[in-house]
Amino acid sequence: LNDAARNRAYRRAIDAAVSDPSARVLDIGAGTGLLSMMSARALEAVGGEGRGSVSACESYLPMGKLTRRVLRANGMENKVKLFHKRSDELEVGVELDSPADVLVSEILDSELLGEGLIPTLQQAHDSLLVKNPKTVPYRATTYGQLVESPFLWKMHDLHSNEANAADGVWLTPDGMENIVSVKLQQHAMQCDPLEDEIRLLSEPFKVFEFDFSERPESQRENKITIKTTGDGCVHAIISWWVLQLDSAGSIFYSTAPKWVRQSSIKDLPRCADDTKDWCDHWKHCVWFTQGRGAPVMKDQTLSLRASHNLTSISYQLLNPNDEACNGNLKADHLTLLPERIALYGDIYWRSALITAIKNALSDRSPQTCIVADDSIFLALLVSSLSPSSKVIAMFPGLRDKGATYLQAVAKANNFSMDQIQVIGKRAASLSTDDLEHKKINLLVGEPFYCGSEGMLPWQNLRFWNARTLFHSMLSEDALIMPCKGVLKLCAMSLPDLWKSRRSLKDVEGFDHLVVNETLGACGDLPGEQQGPCLPYYVWQCGYTKVQSNTDSRLDA
Incomplete structure (x- = not known):
């Protein structure tokens, strides 16, 4: 809600999509109701008040109650029909008078699919939408890039790191190099702070495209040919996504790393705000190459097999015989988070x-x-x-x-x-x-x-x-x-994190003051309210500057 670029992109796309005075709009996963209110305002602007309709569903009851408070605060309680249900619990002829011809939604996580985007779209197209509906967003495309990074290497290659320690404790003995490994999944992580620790070993490549206006497939596989741009070792694949919010292809929003946004690669869509600020709601994703990584030479051609199911995307680097370089995990193998792997090494x-x-x-x-x-x-x-x-x-x-x-x-x-x-x-x-x-x-x-x-x-x-x-x-x-435990603290300047958590007032013309206490905003709060204590890795918080010493302490 503090991401002005995101809010502006959605508002422009909704204004373009809700052009028919008799439009029937459905907002899935309403949150605070922002997209629903944008839709109702757009409908009113084309003379559709009383003719079209806006319906919204929010299954999480506490959030749904907050949605109603926001609607009332903006005089929208009679312009948006809100249901405390999942979208797959809605029925045409019961909650909805007729199938919707405009779908607006923002059920996206850092990986894109983790909040149930595919099954939600499948059910909506099957039961809740007209054929060939307008959708906001219109399309999403995921991209990837091969990288070498000592920092990321330490987060997945425990065997090599403890071999360097040579202290006699073997979490991953010889012959069992992968018995403790990082979870085989995409890990959400801010990669901009790692720019100095990363060597790019390929240009960005397209992975999957998802068209919101059509019923998506449950699973797909895509074999991608990649030409390397330098010598090195592929430790990870960094990925992100780009939204095309309108059907005309003029409104985009990207979660790409800074080095991609600042590049001049022709095939990548350009966003209206390519200097997009740091944000913590969507991160980049890191897929770790198993073991010691994959050594490559410049101009080498690699094959990558990408696949997705209902909720996630996975990758396999292939050798020249099209066999997966990553082995299957056995029953005695432990999978841990990257931070734990790095600590153990x-x-x-x-x-x-x-x-x-x-x-x-x-x-x-x-x-x-x-x-x-x-x-x-x-x-x-x-x-x-x-x-x-x-x-x-x-x-x-x-x-x-x-x-x-x-x-x-x-x-x-x-x-x-x-x-x-x-x-x-x-x-x-x-x-x-x-x-x-x-x-x-x-x-x-x-x-x-x-x-x-x-x-x-x-x-x-x-x-x-x-x-x-x-x-x-x-x-x-x-x-x-x-x-003994010693808890230390110091004052810090964290302007990027602060901006992403700051108290809300006007969001694209809609009053959001009532959400601050519930959502745990920071700053500009009444005296009796305190800002929240949130668990963040400082290196993931954008710009940071220490403002005091660390003498303050609590001994336990």
């Missing part, structure tokens, strides 16, 4: 944990050790350094997958599965029966919990909570690592 982080555990074990051999989280690194480390200890891995997120993985790598890390037990429980569920009524001598954690990458900083102190829950089970001389 970080030499300095590994060294710090190894030193701490060795110091803890230097003058004792604990009988019972608890790994309080999903740390496969600590489970392997303690088991290999203390063969006489009973190691209990909580693995609340990994569960049986974690146990299968540990069994696969036990021999390479010189420990027996007889000494390690995977509980698969959270700390609150652990009982003395699980410990066979023995006391805990060593309690460790990273702390890491499955899916914690989007947590606020102080939520990583939940190890403190686990330690408290285990208090009655600890021996008197129990060692606890980490033994």
Whole structure:
């Protein structure tokens, strides 16, 4: 809603599409009702008030209630029919008087398809729309580009990075290089901050085109021939999409990286605002090449197989025999997020944990050790350094997958599965029966919990909570690592992030003041309201500047 380029593009396209006074408009996924109100205003401008209609559906009830507040604030409550339903719950002759001849929607995520665009369009074309309807957007095209990047390489090639560490802990032993790998999916990520870390190895290439005015296919496959532009190693495919909002092909919106928007490539559609500001609602997408990447030479011809299903797009680089370079994952393989892969391969982080555990074990051999989280690194480390200890891995997120993985790598890390037990429980569920009524001598954690990458900083102190829950089970001389948490803070200038989260007033002529408290806007709020605390990686926040020291702290 703070993206002026997006809002302006939609307004212009809707004004062009709603040209018939008897138009029947359907808005799927109404949100705050912005597109519905644009449609009602456009209908009124062509003399369609009382003749045409605007209907909208918003299935998420809290958002639907907010939509009604926005409609009332703008005097639009009688001009838009709002239904608290999914679009596939609407029926012509019940909620809708007749099939709609104009569809407006914005159900797009960073990958394009993740919010259910294809099944939504399929059902709408089957049941809710006339034949050959007008649509806003009219078309979407996805693009990709091959890149080499040391930063991205560290986020998927754990085997090479831990081989460089040479510290004796093998999360990915020889012969099992991909047993821990990044999830095979497109990962939403701001790539503009990585521009200095990226070497482009191809020109942008078209992947798929989606025509909103026609019923889309559930799945397709496309073989793309790519000519490389330099020597290097393909670590990833960076992708984005471009919307053509009108049928005339004059209104575009792009999520392309900055280096693409600033280029003069002829075949790419030009947007009206090619200096588009940073935004956090749509990011670029990164598909990691498995293993060590794919070495290439300049002017080499590569084959890429792209495929999509109902909700996602995937890629496979092909060798000269048209065979996929990426192998299939086995049952004992773990898939982790890129940030976790990068951390597990970080030499300095590994060294710090190894030193701490060795110091803890230097003058004792604990009988019972608890790994309080999903740390496969600590489970392997303690088991290999203390063969006489009973190691209990909580693995609340990994569960049986974690146990299968540990069994696969036990021999390479010189420990027996007889000494390690995977509980698969959270700390609150652990009982003395699980410990066979023995006391805990060593309690460790990273702390890491499955899916914690989007947590606020102080939520990583939940190890403190686990330690408290285990208090009655600890021996008197129990060692606890980490033994202390320090939460630091500093003031920062984040103008790009601030702009994307700032409080809303007028959005393309419509009052949005009522949404600020609900949506968690920043700035210009009443004194009793506070801005939200949001989990962001600072390097993903556009322009940043530190404005204070980091002396402020909370010790735990």
